[in-house]
Amino acid sequence: MVPLSWYLLVAAALFCIGVYGVLARRNAIAILMAIELMLNAVNLSLVAFWRYLHPAVTTGQVFALFVLVVAAAEAAAGLALIISIYRNRETVDVENIDLLKG
Amino acid sequence: MTLIQAVFALLAILTLGAGLLTVLSRHLFHAVLYLILSLLGVAGHPPGPPLNNQSLAAAVIAGLFFVLLAPVIAGFPWPQTTQGVPADTIEALGRSLVDPNQFALPFELASVMILAALIGAIFIAREKR
Amino acid sequence: METQGTILPLLVALIPWPPFIAFGLIALFTNRWKRLSHTLAILSVAISFVLSQIVFWTAIRTEHLGEHPIAIRIPWLPVGPRPLEFGVLVDPLGAVMLFMVPLVSLMIFIYSVGYMAGDPYYSRFFALLSLFEAAMLLLVVADNLLMLFIGWEVMGFCSYALIGFWYRKPSAYRAAVKAFMTTRVGDVLMLLGIAYLYAQTGTLNFHDILRNPETLKTLAETPSYVAGLSVAALASLLLFAGTVGKSAQFPLHVWLPDAMEGPTPVSAMIHAATMVSAGVYTTIRMFPLLQAAQYGLGGETAFWVVALIGAFTAFMAATMGVAQNDIKRVLAYSTISQLGYMLAAVGIGAYVAAAFHLITHAFFKALLFLGSGSVIHAVEHGHHHAGRGHGHEEPFDPNDMFNMGGLARRMPVTFWTFVAGGLALAGFPLITAGFWSKDEILGEAFHGAFEKGELLPLLVFLLLATAAILTGFYTMRQIALTFLGEPRTPAAAHAEESPGSMIFPLVFLAFFAVFGGFVGVPEGFPVLAALTRGNWFHEFVGGTLLEHPEALPFNPVPVVLSSLIALTGLFLGWAVYARRPLAVGEPDPLIRLGPIYTFLKNRWYIDDLYQIVFVRPTLWLAERAVAFFMDRVLIDGLLHGIADAVWSMGSALRLFDRVVVNGIGDGIGEAVKAAGRELRTLQTGLVQNYLLVVVLGVLGFIVLYTVAPMLRGF
Numbered sequence: 027m028v029p030l031s032w033y034l035l036v037a038a039a040l041f042c043i044g045v046y047g048v049l050a051r052r053n054a055i056a057i058l059m060a061i062e063l064m065l066n067a068v069n070l071s072l073v074a075f076w077r078y079l080h081p082a083v084t085t086g087q088v089f090a091l092f093v094l095v096v097a098a099a100e101a102a103a104g105l106a107l108i109i110s111i112y113r114n115r116e117t118v119d120v121e122n123i124d125l126l127k128g
Numbered sequence: 129m130t131l132i133q134a135v136f137a138l139l140a141i142l143t144l145g146a147g148l149l150t151v152l153s154r155h156l157f158h159a160v161l162y163l164i165l166s167l168l169g170v171a172g173h174p175p176g177p178p179l180n181n182q183s184l185a186a187a188v189i190a191g192l193f194f195v196l197l198a199p200v201i202a203g204f205p206w207p208q209t210t211q212g213v214p215a216d217t218i219e220a221l222g223r224s225l226v227d228p229n230q231f232a233l234p235f236e237l238a239s240v241m242i243l244a245a246l247i248g249a250i251f252i253a254r255e256k257r
Numbered sequence: 258m259e260t261q262g263t264i265l266p267l268l269v270a271l272i273p274w275p276p277f278i279a280f281g282l283i284a285l286f287t288n289r290w291k292r293l294s295h296t297l298a299i300l301s302v303a304i305s306f307v308l309s310q311i312v313f314w315t316a317i318r319t320e321h322l323g324e325h326p327i328a329i330r331i332p333w334l335p336v337g338p339r340p341l342e343f344g345v346l347v348d349p350l351g352a353v354m355l356f357m358v359p360l361v362s363l364m365i366f367i368y369s370v371g372y373m374a375g376d377p378y379y380s381r382f383f384a385l386l387s388l389f390e391a392a393m394l395l396l397v398v399a400d401n402l403l404m405l406f407i408g409w410e411v412m413g414f415c416s417y418a419l420i421g422f423w424y425r426k427p428s429a430y431r432a433a434v435k436a437f438m439t440t441r442v443g444d445v446l447m448l449l450g451i452a453y454l455y456a457q458t459g460t461l462n463f464h465d466i467l468r469n470p471e472t473l474k475t476l477a478e479t480p481s482y483v484a485g486l487s488v489a490a491l492a493s494l495l496l497f498a499g500t501v502g503k504s505a506q507f508p509l510h511v512w513l514p515d516a517m518e519g520p521t522p523v524s525a526m527i528h529a530a531t532m533v534s535a536g537v538y539t540t541i542r543m544f545p546l547l548q549a550a551q552y553g554l555g556g557e558t559a560f561w562v563v564a565l566i567g568a569f570t571a572f573m574a575a576t577m578g579v580a581q582n583d584i585k586r587v588l589a590y591s592t593i594s595q596l597g598y599m600l601a602a603v604g605i606g607a608y609v610a611a612a613f614h615l616i617t618h619a620f621f622k623a624l625l626f627l628g629s630g631s632v633i634h635a636v637e638h639g640h641h642h643a644g645r646g647h648g649h650e651e652p653f654d655p656n657d658m659f660n661m662g663g664l665a666r667r668m669p670v671t672f673w674t675f676v677a678g679g680l681a682l683a684g685f686p687l688i689t690a691g692f693w694s695k696d697e698i699l700g701e702a703f704h705g706a707f708e709k710g711e712l713l714p715l716l717v718f719l720l721l722a723t724a725a726i727l728t729g730f731y732t733m734r735q736i737a738l739t740f741l742g743e744p745r746t747p748a749a750a751h752a753e754e755s756p757g758s759m760i761f762p763l764v765f766l767a768f769f770a771v772f773g774g775f776v777g778v779p780e781g782f783p784v785l786a787a788l789t790r791g792n793w794f795h796e797f798v799g800g801t802l803l804e805h806p807e808a809l810p811f812n813p814v815p816v817v818l819s820s821l822i823a824l825t826g827l828f829l830g831w832a833v834y835a836r837r838p839l840a841v842g843e844p845d846p847l848i849r850l851g852p853i854y855t856f857l858k859n860r861w862y863i864d865d866l867y868q869i870v871f872v873r874p875t876l877w878l879a880e881r882a883v884a885f886f887m888d889r890v891l892i893d894g895l896l897h898g899i900a901d902a903v904w905s906m907g908s909a910l911r912l913f914d915r916v917v918v919n920g921i922g923d924g925i926g927e928a929v930k931a932a933g934r935e936l937r938t939l940q941t942g943l944v945q946n947y948l949l950v951v952v953l954g955v956l957g958f959i960v961l962y963t964v965a966p967m968l969r970g971f
Contacts, residue, residue: 029206030206031202031206034201034206035201038194038197038198039144040144041193042190042191042193043144043148043190045186046186048948049182049190049948049949049952050179050945051178051180053178057945078208080209084217087224088221088224088230088231091221092234092238095242096241098242098245099244099245099246100245102245102246103245103249105253106248106250106252106253107252120943121180121181123942125942126942127940127942180943180945182945182949189949189952192956193952193956196956196963197959200963
């Protein structure tokens with residue numbers, strides 16, 4: 027049996043990788059993808075907890091499902107925003123999007 | 129390490145590797161795992177450096193994050209359950225989604241939310257006229 | 258003290274007011290309307306004249322006017338135990354003054370209309386003259402020394418203003434200042450006397466002091482600790498000092514001849530009939546004080562001083578008058594001389610004689626001045642008519658008698674009235690007023706000298722007799738040079754008689770110059786005394802004093818003597834100037850007297866002496882010491898120093914303000930700006946940066962909740 031903590035560690039690692047991506051990538055879409063990574067990491071730990079702690083009820087699965095749903099919606103909205111920004115600024119490099127600078 | 133564990137490790141490496149690649153790869157169209165990049169005109173542009181100015185600090189912090197979390201997770205006495213996984217999880221899952229006593233409401237709300245997100249996305253991304 | 262009902266005293270109190278009101282009206286309102294101005298002025302004097310006449314004719318009918326004068330008084334300034342009062346007093350002396358002053362003044366006012374016609378400052382003239390008149394009347398009716406002094410001082414101011422009337426002329430304003438300054442010397446001493454008297458008696462009222470035997474006795478016996486004199490003597494001398502100034506006696510006589518710079522009516526009024534008489538009037542008023550003093554400490558010192566100054570001045574001025582060429586200056590010295598006569602009379606105790614001469618002199622001196630004005634006027638106009646005087650040739654002096662001559666034919670009325678006045682002045686026997694008054698003085702002196710054997714009257718007599726000869730001489734000289742012979746200049750040849758407004762007063766005054774003396778014919782005078790029923794004047798005026806002075810028994814010797822003296826003087830003058838009148842260009846025969854003539858002509862060099870001793874040092878002091886040093890160096894230095902100090906302080910504070918205050922203000926601002934600038938870098942506008950910080954924060958919390966408790970275990 028794989029110990030729960032292993033799954034959780036993986037999830038934690040994935041999450042941290044996502045954090046790094048969000049903080050360190052220049053391309054807006056790349057950042058979105060990193061966010062999806064983080065959400066996936068969360069899903070992973072959710073499922074892990076369900077499997078190891080309360081496998082009888084469906085709650086864990088449902089939660090993970092809903093997380094996915096939210097991720098999808100958020101991705102859609104995020105992409106729409108990126109498109110709009112691209113139309114205005116001709117770029118998706120977030121280093122160039124600093125209107126709030128100062 | 130048992131076989132399962134080894135497999136897990138392999139999968140984990142794969143996942144993580146993919147994740148890493150996602151965040152590290154230069155060529156974005158290589159890095160499609162969950163998303164479609166077709167709207168990007170960036171494909172036509174010469175790829176620039178993938179990382180921004182605070183990448184080092186970000187790496188440090190992300191690393192620190194993991195370093196702090198890991199011991200906690202590893203050292204936590206997780207409770208073990210003896211419950212087995214029921215046979216028809218998918219059916220149970222489906223039922224729970226439409227059962228008014230369970231998650232029917234959140235299900236409906238989720239669909240509404242997706243609708244809103246869709247409409248919003250369309251609106252934001254439409255051509256200026 | 259009883260009053261004669263209340264109407265009469267009120268009338269007396271009203272007398273000074275019409276001219277004062279006229280002054281106010283003219284000065285404030287009627288400047289532009291010349292006719293209105295002179296009408297107001299003349300009207301006001303006329304009113305005062307009428308009131309005075311009413312008072313006079315009532316007064317002379319009053320029994321014992323001296324003991325019960327027309328008087329009224331009201332309290333005024335509450336100083337000390339008894340308040341200083343406003344009041345009026347008309348005793349015999351005051352009554353005769355009230356007769357003379359408004360009358361002569363009225364004549365002069367009328368004369369001024371003609372004389373001042375065409376002058377651009379016509380209204381101002383009448384305003385000042387009115388103010389002057391008010392002041393003189395105030396002085397005459399005053400019942401105490403304070404009111405008298407007020408009138409005195411106001412007259413002094415008017416004199417200054419009127420001497421310097423043509424203020425653009427440097428000689429005029431210099432003369433005005435000289436007059437004011439010189440009389441000031443006397444005025445200060447007089448004020449001291451007034452204060453002293455007040456301190457000693459607690460009152461300044463004439464009646465209370467001069468008719469109160471106890472007061473007089475006390476004053477005479479109280480020592481003043483000055484030169485062994487009693488209070489009475491010292492006070493008399495101090496008050497007399499005022500007279501010396503105001504009545505132009507030696508040594509303060511120098512201002513009067515220069516005062517001739519003023520218009521002739523001014524000379525007539527102020528410097529013949531009224532203001533200068535005021536000085537003598539005051540001394541005559543204070544006679545009881547002098548009299549009392551002679552019985553006290555210091556004895557007769559006061560009398561000696563008064564008499565000798567008077568007599569000496571009479572003599573001195575007469576000698577100076579002999580050598581003058583200016584027609585008005587001769588009269589000025591004559592005035593000084595005659596005033597000396599009056600004071601000499603007081604000095605030897607001839608109270609009534611002094612008052613008598615005061616009155617008669619006012620009439621004929623005013624007449625003479627007005628006459629000289631008429632001449633000057635005519636000669637000036639003659640100068641213009643002769644085609645001169647349009648600014649192309651040498652300056653022409655219309656006052657210079659050597660530019661006249663032959664005017665008797667051209668100006669008959671002026672001539673005859675002038676002769677009347679001149680003879681009165683010289684004391685021509687019997688038919689001139691001057692004779693009677695002068696004779697009385699000489700008679701008193703003679704009596705004292707030769708019948709009582711006293712020294713002072715002897716000295717007085719000798720000096721006055723000499724002066725009388727000289728008086729006759731210079732009078733005749735003046736008449737001859739001005740009127741007799743042939744005109745010496747075209748101006749004189751074109752001179753014409755003056756207008757009616759100027760002639761009328763001459764005639765009027767001439768009447769008094771001739772007949773005015775008959776009120777004072779001595780008792781026992783052959784024939785005439787019976788006609789005039791004795792010496793009314795002596796009877797009346799003598800009643801002013803506590804003890805009615807004795808009238809001298811008639812003695813023909815002094816009468817004959819004074820007649821001879823007068824005639825001798827006149828004859829000498831005639832011999833030198835009139836027997837063969839001087840022709841054009843002929844010099845004054847007096848020049849043959851050589852250095853004596855020069856000495857006299859330069860007025861004994863007294864003016865020059867004063868100039869060196871007093872005037873120049875004072876000017877030097879004013880200029881160097883005060884103006885330069887005290888004012889510019891000290892005061893200005895102080896002011897500039899303060900200004901500089903304040904400036905420096907201000908600059909320092911400004912610096913402080915700039916550096917510190919602004920520094921702090923700006924510093925804070927800059928600090929905030931800098932902080933803002935620095936902090937603003939946090940606002941990169943890059944969301945990722947913000948997120949980094951968020952994650953950092955989360956990390957921090959994790960540390961806090963996980964690591965920290967673990968550490969606490971140690």
